[in-house]
Amino acid sequence: MSWRWGDRLALAAAWAAGISLCAIAAAIVLYMGYRGIQYLRPSLIFSRPQASLTQAGSGGFLDPLLGTMLLTVIGIVLALPLALASAAWIAEYGRPSWLARIVESSIEIVAGTPDIVIAIFGLAVFQTRLLAPFSFTAEGGGVFGLSFFAAGTMMSLLALPPIYAATRDGLQAVPGHQREAAFALGKTRITTIRRILIPSVRSNIATGTTLGISRIIGSTAIVLLLLGTSRIEPQGAFPGINVLRGTGSSLTSYIYENSPAGEGGAPQKAYAAAFLLLIFVLVLNLIVDRIGRAQANATGLSPIGAVV
Amino acid sequence: MSLLVGIVVVAIVVFVATKSWPLFQHNGLSWLLGGGDLEAEINKMTAATTKPAASVFHLRAWPLIYGTLLTSGIAVVLGMVIAVLSSVFIVELAPARVSRIVIPMVRLLASVPSVIYGLIGILVLVPFVGNHIITTHEKVSVENVVQLTGAGLLVTVVVLTVMITPIMIALICEALGSVPPSWREGAVALGLNPLRAVRAVTLPAIRPAIIAAAVLASARALGEAVMIEMVSGGKFFSPKPIDGTVFLFEPLRTLASAIVDLRDGIDAPALKAAVYGFALLLLFSAFALSVTGYLVKLPLRKYQTRG
Numbered sequence: 004m005s006w007r008w009g010d011r012l013a014l015a016a017a018w019a020a021g022i023s024l025c026a027i028a029a030a031i032v033l034y035m036g037y038r039g040i041q042y043l044r045p046s047l048i049f050s051r052p053q054a055s056l057t058q059a060g061s062g063g064f065l066d067p068l069l070g071t072m073l074l075t076v077i078g079i080v081l082a083l084p085l086a087l088a089s090a091a092w093i094a095e096y097g098r099p100s101w102l103a104r105i106v107e108s109s110i111e112i113v114a115g116t117p118d119i120v121i122a123i124f125g126l127a128v129f130q131t132r133l134l135a136p137f138s139f140t141a142e143g144g145g146v147f148g149l150s151f152f153a154a155g156t157m158m159s160l161l162a163l164p165p166i167y168a169a170t171r172d173g174l175q176a177v178p179g180h181q182r183e184a185a186f187a188l189g190k191t192r193i194t195t196i197r198r199i200l201i202p203s204v205r206s207n208i209a210t211g212t213t214l215g216i217s218r219i220i221g222s223t224a225i226v227l228l229l230l231g232t233s234r235i236e237p238q239g240a241f242p243g244i245n246v247l248r249g250t251g252s253s254l255t256s257y258i259y260e261n262s263p264a265g266e267g268g269a270p271q272k273a274y275a276a277a278f279l280l281l282i283f284v285l286v287l288n289l290i291v292d293r294i295g296r297a298q299a300n301a302t303g304l305s306p307i308g309a310v311v
Numbered sequence: 312m313s314l315l316v317g318i319v320v321v322a323i324v325v326f327v328a329t330k331s332w333p334l335f336q337h338n339g340l341s342w343l344l345g346g347g348d349l350e351a352e353i354n355k356m357t358a359a360t361t362k363p364a365a366s367v368f369h370l371r372a373w374p375l376i377y378g379t380l381l382t383s384g385i386a387v388v389l390g391m392v393i394a395v396l397s398s399v400f401i402v403e404l405a406p407a408r409v410s411r412i413v414i415p416m417v418r419l420l421a422s423v424p425s426v427i428y429g430l431i432g433i434l435v436l437v438p439f440v441g442n443h444i445i446t447t448h449e450k451v452s453v454e455n456v457v458q459l460t461g462a463g464l465l466v467t468v469v470v471l472t473v474m475i476t477p478i479m480i481a482l483i484c485e486a487l488g489s490v491p492p493s494w495r496e497g498a499v500a501l502g503l504n505p506l507r508a509v510r511a512v513t514l515p516a517i518r519p520a521i522i523a524a525a526v527l528a529s530a531r532a533l534g535e536a537v538m539i540e541m542v543s544g545g546k547f548f549s550p551k552p553i554d555g556t557v558f559l560f561e562p563l564r565t566l567a568s569a570i571v572d573l574r575d576g577i578d579a580p581a582l583k584a585a586v587y588g589f590a591l592l593l594l595f596s597a598f599a600l601s602v603t604g605y606l607v608k609l610p611l612r613k614y615q616t617r618g
């Protein structure tokens with residue numbers, strides 16, 4: 004077999020492309036790790052941000068960290084039931100088929116909508132009078148549409164497609180005899196779904212949820228438009244609910260605000276927060292990988308299709 | 312409950328469309344064209360906080376559309392070349408041990424949040440380009456028009472390419488995996504070397520998937536807002552190819568990054584209409600692209616053995 008020059012060149016290019024992607028990924032992690040170790044201090048994590056002109060006086064990012072967690076919880080709590088119900092309906096009922104097609108394409112449209120558009124849609128929705136109780140409201144009655152609830156609701160739209168897709172694929176892969184066995188034992192369709200099918204696709208749901216979480220913690224646009232970049236400012240009297248109605252920030256908006264693109268100009272703190280965020284993302288990646296590998300071992304399917 | 316998702320989609324379109332209505336009322340579709348001073352128009356909109364006169368709504372947003380098309384277009388073309396090469400590398404060429412390392416790395420690139428890409432872009436790449444790659448001569452040559460800091464087309468395209476390539480790789484790898492191995496084996500048995508076999512048999516077979524990957528990646532590139540706002544220089548400016556190498560360093564702004572930039576002034580009625588107009592345009596482009604992606608992928612169905 005002879006290798007012509009053109010072939011050798013193409014072979015070299017393919018190797019170069021693959022290796023350089025690895026190099027870029029490694030460079031990002033190593034560089035962020037270096038900066039993170041340089042600037043991340045426990046005191047940054049456990050102190051609240053302060054309004055200050057100097058970097059030393061501006062405090063840490065406890066509030067953004069809590070904000071990220073709160074947004075994740077709200078987003079997942081809202082997205083999970085919706086995604087599971089949709090997936091179960093599509094996979095197990097799916098009639099009438101025109102309706103199923105509408106639902107499928109709607110979820111695909113939501114998945115393809117840029118998060119900046121989802122954010123600005125959220126702003127339009129939560130600035131309406133009707134939904135004013137759910138968000139930050141000025142003394143004069145102006146509705147700003149900024150709150151944890153508003154941002155979290157929009158976050159659930161980000162998390163919905165991956166959870167839905169993973170669950171649906173899992174349900175479609177469940178062999179038919181499991182359903183038939185359940186029906187033969189006199190279980191109704193709903194019970195079968197609840198007791199047999201959903202538990203058997205638990206690992207798919209976990210994968211989808213993890214992907215959803217990493218989309219939520221990485222989203223900046225929604226936080227910038229719907230939550231702001233401030234400390235957690237509760238709104239109203241009821242504890243708990245007042246936080247949901249109030250404004251705050253997340254790690255992503257903190258990074259943006261403290262980078263030269265924002266106002267703060269505290270790149271060291273941006274680096275520290277970005278390092279923390281990257282660690283979260285890495286851990287979530289690892290979880291997805293683990294679940295995928297366990298599943299591949301159990302079913303003997305190669306995980307090649309699940310590169311991302 | 313599934314119906315709720317459909318309602319949400321309708322609500323997105325309705326809300327965004329109604330909010331942008333004044334823009335269409337005053338400009339028709341001609342706000343998509345060029346020929347005005349975009350920065351002056353936006354400033355006028357921002358300043359008019361109450362009861363704006365009809366003239367305030369005047370907008371010619373072509374620079375933003377041009378910026379969006381330019382960055383996404385270049386990034387997708389570059390990314391497609393890299394993605395095809397590295398997918399072939401991962402699936403066909405690399406030893407199993409190597410691809411076991413490459414796959415998680417690519418997945419990692421896909422999951423790094425855009426704000427981290429933006430941070431690295433603005434704190435590492437922009438100063439590097441500004442200090443070492445742009446010559447003083449180039450800075451002086453355009454200093455009356457625009458300041459070259461390093462933030463601009465080049466950095467935006469580089470970072471955007473890194474962001475969208477993993478998406479394409481995922482889709483292309485999936486398609487490569489679904490091509491029956493016997494086809495390639497047949498080609499190899501006929502005396503083609505593995506690389507030629509890939510080029511002659513496998514790649515033509517998955518051409519629809521490659522195009523679909525490019526289409527979906529451009530949808531992603533269009534909507535990227537925060538990263539671009541951070542590294543593109545944030546100016547209402549259109550880079551001009553006529554400027555030679557300086558073209559690569561000129562700042563720009565895209566539809567999505569303009570929304571991020573203008574978010575604070577959004578209570579001004581005219582500006583609000585304009586920003587929702589941008590969002591509507593993005594929404595329809597993304598929608599059109601995902602329909603296109605679906606349509607080009609249809610012929611691929613016949614190769615699929617499962618799923």
